[in-house]
Amino acid sequence: MRLERDIEALLADMAAERRLAANTLESYRRDLLPFVAYLREQGVDELTGSTKTNVAAYAAKLRRDGRSAATCARALVSIRALYAHLVRSGRMDHDPARFIEPPKAERKPPAALNVADVERLLAAPDTETPAGLRDKAMLELLYATGLRVSELVALQEPDVNVGLAFVRCGGGGGQERIVPIGGYALQSIADYLAAGRPKLLKPGLATTALFLSQRGDGMTRQSFWGILKRYAAAAGLPEGELTPQSLRSSFAAHLLANGADVRAVQEMLGHTSPAATQAYAQSAKLLMKDVYDAAHPRSGKRT
Template structure:
């Protein structure tokens, strides 16, 4: 069964061009599922039935997994069984007519403009690391790109003369995003004053480097943003996507077109972007409740 998973992941990478993180997610879900089957003495995917899948999903629920995680696992299994059925490696698809658990849509946590300013003012501009951190934070808030896209940027992806960056999102889809003047200055300062001091190998193409002169990791950035959130006394829960959510919400609150925000965020479906309109509506209700004398 492990070899079948490898074939499936290879298919997703080569034929579908899915991102590395997505491939890892599929593989992790399927390895855990196959492990569950083997514990229950099932060693052939042709032997699996609908009841086996329901038992696995129930096991995930018993272990306290979130509804979104269970739903994602089922999506991974659906894709896997569909691939095996098309290639004639199984006779039937046990995921047919199996319903996904309903996911409660939770509005993302966003920072106020004042909280964003406090966060972005945190880095020490007198240090090499501070100049780098300032550039990363300003760039995230200015463009709304994902953290994975931020750390994947190469120097050639940012055009400082024209004021835009090129990034590759889910499914390796390319998009061009304009840079605001503040972010542009911060990134220019980093390139001119800080990156060369972090650089160890002249052939290194990564834009943002760690203290070893190598590409900064997502985990490395996560530690950085948590440090500045704590220094800014921000009590809200901070995630790597917080500035992305704040970027989208603040744009819409100030009258930006939903389609334009969708394009900048790299959402394939506008329904994904529409969650931010729900957020702005809830904020408007709060403002109304506080400000109107007869609210």
């Protein structure tokens, strides 16, 4: 049939010009066959007779059928490619899908650890070694302040004021912010500065970086990822689920779950929009539900 032939012509064109893999071409086919079937149900027998209304109605149908925003967006990309092929071949003089906006992807709440998991992670480093003191200070500081990992590894010694209990960091767009530090993190940083950092320093290698690698230079994001992965395994946390963002998320979710003001958390995280901070509110609600299920005698989930 003509509709299906148009799809196959597009796929042949893409295979020849863009050298797409067979699996990619099959993905396009899976997206487009339901679309042309829908057009046929609507009495449209040729793509040249379809309109923007047909495309918009199909996109709405996908959402009504429970398809995710990502699935709908991918289908629309395939449909646009089909119409672009028809325009290039001269069979159509306009693209009915051109100005149809794909649905916005749902904002998933950032993953946050519960307090017990955070405690196990923070207890994992061996503080009898200089590297362990450093790692303990880094983990405690991340959880205490919600810093991004890029901000953490960029810290210089003068950025942390142990006496006044705050850290100065540079956020996105060159915006500097001041974040308070809690007592546990302060103690860990003080221990590291006293007995960890001096032993990690290498003779003749001057640096003001706060957190030093075994080589004596500043810690990198990649190095910290490796450190975090090692301690996640030591703490018995699910492999692959813990990232530096997890501690930033836990910082925000735990504050919100305990009644912190959203605007204050927003400032500490360095978010430019309250909407970005609100995403952590869902994680906070889930954490409160876990606490309720574990503690309330009538929750029905206690063993």
